[in-house]
Each structure stands twice: as structure tokens, then as C-alpha cells.
Amino acid sequence: MSDRHGPRNKWLGMSAVVLLASLATLGVHAESATPDSTDAKPANTLQTLKELDGKAPARRHLNIQTWKTAEGAKVMFVEARELPMFDMRLTFAAGSSQDQATPGIAILTNAMLNEGVKGKDVGAIARGFEGLGADFGNGAYRDMAVASLRSLSAPDKREPALKLFAEVVGKPTFPADSLVRIKNQLLAGFEYQKQSPGALASNELSRRLYGDHPYGHPSEGTAKSIPPITLKQLQAFHARAYAAGNAVIALVGDLSRADAEAIAAQVSAALPKGPSLPKTVEPTEPKPGETHIEFASKQTHLLLAQLGIERDDPDYAALMLGNSILGGGGFGSRLMTEVREKRGLTYGIYSGFTAMQARGPFMINLQTRAELSENTLKLVQDILRDYLANGPTQKELDDAKRELSGSFPLSTASNSSIVAQLGAIGFYDLPLTFLEDFMQQAQSVTVEQIKTAMSKHLNADKLVIVAVGPTVAQKPLPPPTDRPADRPLGVPEH
Amino acid sequence: MNALARRAAGLLLSTICLPLTALAADPQPTHEFTLDNGLKVIVREDHRAPVVVSQIWYKVGSSYETPGQTGLSHALEHMMFKGSDKAGPGQASLILRDLGAEENAFTSDDYTAYYQVLARDRLPVALELEADRMASLKLPADEFSREIEVIKEERRMRTDDKPTAKAFERFKAMAYPASGYHTPTIGWMADLDRMKIEELRHWYQAWYVPNNATLVVVGDVKPDEVKALAERFFGPIPRRDVPPSKKPLELAEPGERQITLHVQTQMPSLIYGFNVPSLATTDDPRMVNALRLISALLDGGYSARISARLERGEELVSGAGSSYDAFTRGDSLFTISATPNVQKKKTLADVEAGIWRLLDELKTKPPTTEELERVRAQVIAGLVFERDSITSQASTIGQLETVGLSWKLIDDDLAALQSVTPAEIQKAARTYFTRERLSVAHILPEEKTHE
Numbered sequence: 001m002s003d004r005h006g007p008r009n010k011w012l013g014m015s016a017v018v019l020l021a022s023l024a025t026l027g028v029h030a031e032s033a034t035p036d037s038t039d040a041k042p043a044n045t046l047q048t049l050k051e052l053d054g055k056a057p058a059r060r061h062l063n064i065q066t067w068k069t070a071e072g073a074k075v076m077f078v079e080a081r082e083l084p085m086f087d088m089r090l091t092f093a094a095g096s097s098q099d100q101a102t103p104g105i106a107i108l109t110n111a112m113l114n115e116g117v118k119g120k121d122v123g124a125i126a127r128g129f130e131g132l133g134a135d136f137g138n139g140a141y142r143d144m145a146v147a148s149l150r151s152l153s154a155p156d157k158r159e160p161a162l163k164l165f166a167e168v169v170g171k172p173t174f175p176a177d178s179l180v181r182i183k184n185q186l187l188a189g190f191e192y193q194k195q196s197p198g199a200l201a202s203n204e205l206s207r208r209l210y211g212d213h214p215y216g217h218p219s220e221g222t223a224k225s226i227p228p229i230t231l232k233q234l235q236a237f238h239a240r241a242y243a244a245g246n247a248v249i250a251l252v253g254d255l256s257r258a259d260a261e262a263i264a265a266q267v268s269a270a271l272p273k274g275p276s277l278p279k280t281v282e283p284t285e286p287k288p289g290e291t292h293i294e295f296a297s298k299q300t301h302l303l304l305a306q307l308g309i310e311r312d313d314p315d316y317a318a319l320m321l322g323n324s325i326l327g328g329g330g331f332g333s334r335l336m337t338e339v340r341e342k343r344g345l346t347y348g349i350y351s352g353f354t355a356m357q358a359r360g361p362f363m364i365n366l367q368t369r370a371e372l373s374e375n376t377l378k379l380v381q382d383i384l385r386d387y388l389a390n391g392p393t394q395k396e397l398d399d400a401k402r403e404l405s406g407s408f409p410l411s412t413a414s415n416s417s418i419v420a421q422l423g424a425i426g427f428y429d430l431p432l433t434f435l436e437d438f439m440q441q442a443q444s445v446t447v448e449q450i451k452t453a454m455s456k457h458l459n460a461d462k463l464v465i466v467a468v469g470p471t472v473a474q475k476p477l478p479p480p481t482d483r484p485a486d487r488p489l490g491v492p493e494h
Numbered sequence: 495m496n497a498l499a500r501r502a503a504g505l506l507l508s509t510i511c512l513p514l515t516a517l518a519a520d521p522q523p524t525h526e527f528t529l530d531n532g533l534k535v536i537v538r539e540d541h542r543a544p545v546v547v548s549q550i551w552y553k554v555g556s557s558y559e560t561p562g563q564t565g566l567s568h569a570l571e572h573m574m575f576k577g578s579d580k581a582g583p584g585q586a587s588l589i590l591r592d593l594g595a596e597e598n599a600f601t602s603d604d605y606t607a608y609y610q611v612l613a614r615d616r617l618p619v620a621l622e623l624e625a626d627r628m629a630s631l632k633l634p635a636d637e638f639s640r641e642i643e644v645i646k647e648e649r650r651m652r653t654d655d656k657p658t659a660k661a662f663e664r665f666k667a668m669a670y671p672a673s674g675y676h677t678p679t680i681g682w683m684a685d686l687d688r689m690k691i692e693e694l695r696h697w698y699q700a701w702y703v704p705n706n707a708t709l710v711v712v713g714d715v716k717p718d719e720v721k722a723l724a725e726r727f728f729g730p731i732p733r734r735d736v737p738p739s740k741k742p743l744e745l746a747e748p749g750e751r752q753i754t755l756h757v758q759t760q761m762p763s764l765i766y767g768f769n770v771p772s773l774a775t776t777d778d779p780r781m782v783n784a785l786r787l788i789s790a791l792l793d794g795g796y797s798a799r800i801s802a803r804l805e806r807g808e809e810l811v812s813g814a815g816s817s818y819d820a821f822t823r824g825d826s827l828f829t830i831s832a833t834p835n836v837q838k839k840k841t842l843a844d845v846e847a848g849i850w851r852l853l854d855e856l857k858t859k860p861p862t863t864e865e866l867e868r869v870r871a872q873v874i875a876g877l878v879f880e881r882d883s884i885t886s887q888a889s890t891i892g893q894l895e896t897v898g899l900s901w902k903l904i905d906d907d908l909a910a911l912q913s914v915t916p917a918e919i920q921k922a923a924r925t926y927f928t929r930e931r932l933s934v935a936h937i938l939p940e941e942k943t944h945e
Binding site: 046047048049051052054059060122123133134150155157184185188191192194197330331343344345367368404405407415416481 | 579580884
């Protein structure tokens with residue numbers, strides 16, 4: 001299959017963290033949007049646009065319930081009875097930012113969870129879940145590590161699946177033969193990374209942006225750091241980082257409140273006892289400038305980045321809207337319009353803030369043919385510089401708000417999207433009304449606030465830039481189309 | 495990972511009015527009708543959230559293309575965003591974006607499809623825009639001259655600079671000697687270089703007609719409202735004959751083929767592919783369903799044979815998988831790919847021997863009841879899990895219809911799989927896993943080219 005525009009590249013290995021950030025670029029908004037404004041009608045030829053009432057669309061109501069288990073795990077629950085299934089997602093502050101002196105231990109511990117429990121080896125565990133039709137999932141990123149279960153809700157499936165899940169997450173035995181095998185697979189992964197310019201660029205960018213900070217090393221560790229990791233270290237990491245006090249339990253599905261309480265209590269009781277881990281320290285400002293990595297590819301990968309924001313930054317709403325206009329929203333964003341639509345330089349270009357526990361990155365990423373890479377880089381920097389200096393137009397902002405409003409129903413449409421939202425809200429200690437609050441804040445943001453917030457956090461002359469590609473003679477860019485049909489409306493821009 | 499493995503196993507995991515009352519899930523009503531101009535419309539109600547997905551599937555893709563014109567279907571997909579009567583180039587995307595919709599398109603060997611996911615009250619806008627570009631696409635030459643550059647960037651990004659993707663493209667070209675499935679969907683670079691807007695206009699005229707399309711709508715809608723909208727916007731588009739299209743049929747036993755590729759990789763790997771039928775081409779669906787079960791036995795999860803034996807037991811591979819798509823318009827391919835465990839000093843030859851041990855065992859020993867029960871449990875659960883996503887439901891319906899099968903096939907799928915006997919699984923393995931049907935690719939690091 002070949003999509004017209006593929007998934008946005010996210011900071012490698014951080015996909016679980018960016019949930020709410022991508023929600024923000026996809027959307028939220030409320031009643032205060034421009035009511036059925038004429039500027040949504042291209043030449044007034046679409047009959048159906050005239051028929052829309054201009055109100056914010058309805059969305060699925062979420063009754064989020066929350067409590068703490070006896071051992072201190074935070075539970076987030078939404079009852080959804082429509083399908084005879086449920087999703088559970090445990091999120092621990094157990095990502096690679098907790099690696100300390102042992103890069104890769106977080107991901108190794110996470111990958112070893114389902115390799116052995118008392119009386120069961122890895123094969124028996126896999127047969128156990130799969131024989132019930134249940135899906136076990138796991139993953140470790142920078143801030144967080146995740147273990148998840150999706151199962152039918154009928155008790156004859158649910159109860160054995162939960163029993164096995166609780167053992168796997170709470171009492172893994174970390175068998176020695178599995179440890180050797182998983183280490184080997186990680187080492188094979190490093191070899192694969194060497195052939196991936198995207199992975200090379202991403203690792204270099206993290207290093208440049210964060211240095212010795214806990215976000216600076218690859219989540220997967222390195223070929224040097226993985227082999228010496230011992231069973232004892234895994235056990236110690238598990239005892240500390242998979243403790244109930246360090247966990248958020250998100251539950252969505254065909255369960256009553258009483259069911260959910262019993263399940264959360266069961267899983268929580270199986271976890272090691274202990275408190276939440278301390279928050280990741282703030283990084284220091286990186287040194288701006290460009291690094292080139294030589295690579296024999298057709299395209300050059302370009303990453304432009306700065307330190308961005310923490311998850312609870314007060315400018316969050318303004319920055320999410322500001323970024324959506326710059327390059328967060330795909331077609332129609334300034335970067336996509338100028339670089340792809342007007343000049344055909346790339347298949348996709350995106351920008352984004354990854355808001356994290358400590359300041360996550362702001363990043364622009366794209367690939368373009370090698371002989372145009374230097375001039376494309378300049379073009380991107382100019383677009384950013386202009387945007388930071390002048391801010392968005394009123395129309396761009398109105399459009400972004402309307403988009404946010406329209407896409408809000410999509411963010412809570414399925415059990416899997418709800419459980420992901422709950423996990424993030426719980427993990428980052430956001431209020432239960434976060435989604436609504438964010439919508440309201442976003443709708444009241446002004447052009448001036450976006451300009452101020454964007455230029456407060458970003459500076460086009462302080463970018464850390466990584467380019468991976470071949471050294472070739474450079475060519476000038478093709479001229480942009482003089483027919484920028486990128487604005488659907490007859491309304492003049494301000 | 496499990497869900498992906500299931501997909502790879504080629505088990506069709508959709509939902510519907512299944513005989514699964516034991517699961518206590520109310521089936522979702524699904525309705526089908528055809529407009530006078532031949533547009534087929536399928537509506538599935540899912541009222542969990544006030545959202546809807548609309549997909550239109552055209553029966554055209556890279557397997558319809560001829561040498562010298564590869565990549566036309568995919569390029570036309572890009573140009574479908576470049577303006578029609580009611581919206582200028584790129585405008586439809588901006589309108590949909592303003593409405594908060596997710597939209598995209600995808601092209602494959604067998605189909606080209608366009609979709610929008612949006613709040614339910616905005617469905618009419620999506621359908622009006624979709625109908626407009628079915629009837630009146632502009633295909634401006636200047637837009638094409640820029641867009642073809644974007645497509646070449648896409649090719650560089652997805653294929654040329656990705657050693658494994660590039661190797662698989664070459665492998666497919668060898669493994670399908672007779673059918674259009676040897677054509678890469680994105681097109682060969684030489685053909686992209688000489689593609690003309692006139693060719694796209696012709697391609698559009700030939701295939702983009704209501705009688706060659708299926709509209710699938712899943713979500714918080716009622717069939718009557720979709721029918722009224724479909725008639726209002728698609729109804730006036732005239733029917734037109736499409737060129738004759740023939741199922742991509744393959745030689746049953748083309749003979750053993752091997753290709754050795756030196757690419758920019760650090761790790762050797764290999765691909766095996768056996769020429770096999772699909773549900774659309776077979777005269778014996780039980781054999782195809784047996785192949786689907788074999789795929790599940792081999793790679794239907796972390797407990798399946800490839801993981802349990804090659805990856806963990808023998809530690810022969812650092813990664814491996816099998817894949818079989820039974821839902822293609824033409825004859826299909828059963829593939830196995832693997833990377834040797836180099837830390838354990840395993841070679842491609844060791845891996846090949848290990849693969850043959852698995853295949854030979856399938857021929858000589860029936861699978862255990864426990865193994866088959868595990869596959870069944872995954873299929874049953876998968877049928878429910880897929881209903882969490884309106885997009886998955888719509889895609890399953892659209893794909894089945896577009897490859898010449900019926901979406902109603904899903905109703906009987908579980909029963910069809912369950913009726914396959916262990917003896918039939920052995921028979922399928924003996925019939926299809928032969929040297930005469932086999933293509934092999936060895937993918938090696940570039941340093942060894944001077945060998």
C-alpha cells in the first residue's frame with residue numbers, strides 16, 4: 001500500500017508519549033468558533049457546507065472515574081458496555097529516562113516481562129494469552145513504560161487473562177536464557193539502525209539536544225551498554241519502577257465499577273510495593289548548530305529542533321494551535337504548503353512539540369532529495385523565522401480552532417483511543433476535565449498570544465540541526481507555483 | 495504485535511452479523527444497495543460515538559497497469575487532490591481539515607481507495623466532495639509537474655532508501671512472472687520520469703465511474719440518510735463501460751527462482767515465496783482456508799511455530815514471519831522472511847534448513863487440537879476486537895468487495911475455517927510448499943559484492 005501522506009514521524013521511540021500532543025494537533029474546539037462563517041466555503045459552490053449549522057459537533061460523553069488502589073496505584077476508568085471486551089493499560093514512570101547509569105535497562109526490563117513467571121516459561125505465557133484470544137502488549141519509551149491487555153469480557157476469558165497478566169507484570173522471573181536472546185535481538189536492532197538514516201538522525205539529535213540528560217541516550221541503549229546488564233539489575237529496576245505507587249491503571253470496556261475496582265485491586269496487589277519515582281530533572285539549553293552525517297542515500301533527512309515544553313506548561317494550548325498552523329496539521333500548514341504543495345520538494349514535512357515530564361523536543365522533520373537539501377533547509381528556516389516574527393493570520397487561527405472543534409469527537413470514538421487518553425491524563429497528572437479545559441483554552445487564544453508564546457519558546461537562530469545524507473553538489477530550488485491555491489476562501493488575509 | 499501477527503496470518507477479522515451470539519455482542523446492522531448508475535453502497539451502523547467513516551473503493555490498482563505505465567494508479571490517487579469542479583487544487587483537503595476530518599487515500603495492487611473520518615453531521619460534505627472528483631477531476635498539467643516530484647520523493651523515501659523495501663520490490667517482480675502483481679504500486683522510477691498528464695487523464699476516464707466503485711460508510715448513521723445522500727451526489731454521475739479487466743493469474747508451478755541482492759544493509763536476510771491461489775481464484779476454498787490456518791500456525795502470535803521454534807527454541811533467527819493474503823483479486827503468494835541470528839553465528843543456509851523443517855513437518859504431521867483451538871480463540875476474539883475501529887470494519891468490507899468477493903463472506907468465515915481438517919492442512923502443505931512454486935531472495939550487505 002502506498003499512502004498519499006504517511007504517518008507523521010515522531011521522535012523515535014516516543015510514540016506513546018505524544019498522545020495528547022497529537023490529539024491537540026488533530027483537534028479540539030467548542031461553541032465559540034466562528035459560527036458557520038462564510039470563509040469555509042470555496043466560492044460557495046459546496047451545497048453541503050451551507051447546510052451545516054456551524055455548531056461544534058456532538059461527541060461521546062466520557063464519564064471518567066478515578067480512585068487509588070490500597071497500594072497507591074492511580075486508576076482511571078470509563079465504562080463502555082457496547083462491545084463484550086475491555087482494554088487495560090498500565091503506565092509506569094519506567095521509561096529510559098530512569099535508566100541512570102545503565103542505558104537500555106528500562107526497555108530490557110519491559111521486554112522481559114512476558115518471558116517467564118513462576119511455573120510458566122515464555123511459550124506457556126504466550127499460549128496462555130493466545131489460547132484465550134487475549135492480546136498482551138508492552139513497550140518502553142522515554143518517560144514511560146507500558147503493559148497492556150485486551151481481552152473478551154466474558155468471565156471465562158477475562159479472569160484467567162487477568163490472572164496471567166498480573167503475574168507477568170508483577171512477578172516476572174526474568175529467565176537467564178531469555179535475557180541472552182532478548183539482548184541479541186536488541187543488538188540485531190542496532191545493526192538495523194545503521195542502515196536507517198532516520199534512526200541515525202534521531203539518535204544524533206537526542207544526543208545533541210540533551211547531552212547527558214536522561215533523554216539524551218537512545219531508549220534501546222547501545223551495543224556497549226546492553227551486553228553487561230545483569231539479572232540482578234533487572235530485578236532491582238523492576239522492584240523500583242514497576243511499583244504500584246509508580247503506576248497508572250487505565251481501564252475501558254465492558255465492566256461495572258465494581259468489576260473495575262476488583263481488577264485494579266488484583267493487578268495493583270500483584271505489583272511490587274513502593275512509591276512513585278522522582279520527576280525527571282530539566283535539561284540545560286543545547287548548543288545550536290548543524291551536524292552532518294554522511295550516508296549513501298538518495299534523500300537527505302533533515303531534523304531541526306529545540307527544547308520545547310513540559311506537559312504542564314501554561315502556554316500548552318497556544319503552542320499546540322500555533323504549531324498546528326506552522327506544520328502540525330498536514331495539508332494546509334505553512335510548511336506543507338510551501339515545501340510540498342508549492343515546490344514539490346518533499347513527500348511530507350511536519351513540526352511538533354512533544355510535551356513531556358521534563359522539556360521535550362520541538363522538532364521539524366522532512367526528507368528531500370540530496371541535491372536540494374541545503375536550500376530546502378534554508379527555506380524551512382526562513383518559514384519558521386517569518387512565522388515567529390509575525391505570528392499566524394487571524395484566518396489561520398480561526399481555521400485551526402474550527403478544525404480542533406470538528407475533530408474532537410474522533411479523539412474519544414473507540415475504546416483504544418479512550419484508554420490511551422486515560423493513560424496519558426493519569427500519567428501526567430492532568431485534571432479529569434483536561435480535554436474540555438484544553439478545548440476552552442484553545443478557543444480563547446488570540447493571534448497575539450500565539451505569536452508571543454511561539455517566539456518565547458522558539459528561536460530560528462538557535463536550532464539544533466541534524467542532516468543525514470550524501471555530500472553532493474547543490475542545486476537551486478525550483479520556483480514556487482504562482483498560483484497558490486492553498487486558501488479555499490475569498491476572505492482576504494490580514 | 496499480536497494484532498499485527500493476526501493480520502499477517504491472513505485471517506479475516508471483521509465482524510458483522512456473525513453467528514456469534516455466544517459473545518453477547520449485538521450484531522451491527524449492515525445494509526447494501528446499488529444506485530441506478532451501478533454504484534454499490536454498503537452501510538454499517540455503529541452508534542457508539544457520533545462519528546462516521548466514508549470510504550470509496552475503485553477497482554483499479556497497479557496490477558491493472560501495463561509495462562511502461564507503471565505507477566499510474568498511484569499517481570492518479572495523488573492528482574485526485576488537485577481539484578475538480580467545486581474545489582480547486584488542494585482545497586478539498588483544506589475544507590475537510592477545517593471540519594476536523596481525517597482524510598487520506600491508499601493505492602494497492604488491486605484497488606485505489608479514498609476515505610474521510612469525521613463527525614457525523616459533516617458526512618454530507620465528504621460525500622459531495624468525493625462525488626465531485628469522481629465526476630469532474632481537472633488534472634491540471636502544472637499541478638502534475640510538481641506532484642510527480644512529490645511522488646518521486648515518496649519513492650526515494652519508501653523504497654530506494656529502504657534496503658528491505660527495495661529488496662522486496664525486486665523479489666515480487668521475480669515471484670510473479672505472469673501477472674500484473676510484479677508491478678510495484680508506486681511505479682518504476684523510469685516510468686515516473688516519463689509519465690504524462692494525458693496518460694492520467696485516460697486512466698481516470700477509463701476507471702473512475704460509479705459502476706466501478708464501492709462506497710462504504712460505517713458509523714453513527716442510518717441507511718436511509720446515506721442512501722439519500724448517495725443518490726443526491728453520486729446519482730447524477732452517468733454509468734460508463736470500463737475496460738475489460740482480468741484476474742491476475744499466475745503459473746501454478748513456474749519453477750524455482752532465486753535472486754541475490756546486495757543492498758546497503760548490515761544484516762543478511764532472506765525471503766521465501768510460494769505461488770498459491772487466493773479465495774478469488776481457487777476452485778477449492780478449503781485449500782485456501784487451510785493455507786490461512788497454516789499461516790496462523792506459523793506466525794499467528796508469540797506462541798506460534800516461527801516464534802516458538804525458530805526464534806526461541808533453536809535461536810536460528812533474530813526475527814522472522816510469514817504472510818499470506820487470501821483476499822486478493824488474483825493468485826497470491828505465501829511468504830516467509832527471516833533474518834539469521836548472527837550473534838549465534840547462524841547463516842542463511844541454516845535458516846533455510848530450519849524453514850524447510852517447519853514446512854516438512856506441516857506435510858507429515860497433523861497440528862494438535864490444542865494448536866488449532868488457539869487459532870480459533872484468536873479468530874473469535876479478533877472478530878470482536880476489530881469492531882472497536884470503524885475504519886477497520888469499513889476497510890474489510892471495501893477490500894472484499896473490490897477483489898471480487900462479497901463482504902457477506904465474513905458471516906461464514908469462522909465456520910469455514912473451523913471445518914478445515916488436519917488432513918487438509920497437510921494436503922495443502924504438500925501441494926503448495928514445493929520447489930517448483932518457490933522464489934528465494936538472499937539479501938546481503940554491499941561489502942560482499944566483490945565475492
